[in-house]
Every structure is written in structure tokens, then in C-alpha cells.
Amino acid sequence: MLPSIFGDNMFDDFFNDDFSMFPVLSGRNALYGKHARNLMKTDVRETGNTYEVDIDLPGFKKDEISVDLKDGCLTVSASKSLDKDEKDNDGRYIRQERYAGACSRSFYVGDVRPDQVSAKYEDGILRLSMPKQEQKQLPNDTSIDIE
Secondary structure, rough: OOOOEEOOOOOOOHHHHHOOOHHHHHHHEOOEHHHHHHHOOOOEEEOOOOEEEEEEEOOOHHHHEEEEEEEEEOEEEEOOOOOOOOOOOOOOOOOOOOOOOOEEEEEEEOOOOOOOEEEEEEOEEEEEEEOOOOOOOOOOOOOOOOO
16 A cells, blocks of 8 residues: 555546546536545525525635626635745745635525515625525326327
8 A cells, every 4th residue: 555645546537537637628627636526615505485495615715706696696705816926935845735726606596686686795605695585386287189
């Protein structure tokens, strides 16, 4: 068994992702690398008359996050920039894992207006709240006449 270096196992990339050997096909996120699949973890909770959405966005500032609602699609985007100045007065980097990049996630929410959605960002968690829409009554008769 080989020891892990910096918390990463040498064989993780080989066995976990079929396309990881081909960076063009792997679709890795430049912002968080192979850990991007852990980004923007989301919980959706249904209450009496609202849907509550909690999205993990650790390390982002409030002004780096945007929420957009268009045509029933709620899109949460976050982008981060990192100054990559090669000259460092405090020493040289041995390993640097922080990168600049962007990520987003979209959800279909139906006929909700932007003024009906409330958003709050605190402790790395974006909390969204939106009203439930009335369920449209579907017809009870499901048979279709053939002519």
C-alpha cells in the first residue's frame, strides 16, 4: 500500500473516473479540481407553503454569488478570482490548490417571480426560500379516443 501524499491517494484518479487520464474529457472544474463534485451541495426542503433551498458555497463572499430567475429557471452562480502573482515576498509556494473559476447550478421552479424569492448568505450557506405553486388539477379521465 502506498502512502497518500498531501491527503490524496495516488490511485484515486485512476480508479474513480474513467476519463481522468484524459484532462480534455474529464470535465474537471478549474476552481476546485477533482473536488468540484463536492461543490454546491444542495438540500431542498418542503414546508407548508414554501420550498427552502440550502446550497453550500464555502469560501465565497456574498458579492461573488449571483442568483437569477428567468423563465422558471433559478440559476445560482459563484465565481472566484485569485491573484496568481508569481512573486511572493513571504516565501515560495510548495503546493498551491486554490484557483480562479466559476460554477453554477440551475433548478426549475415554475411560475415564481423574482420578488417572491428571498435569499440569505451566511456561514458559507446560501439559503433561498420560495412559495409553492398551486398544483394544477389534472383530468381524471386518462383514456384517449382513437378515430
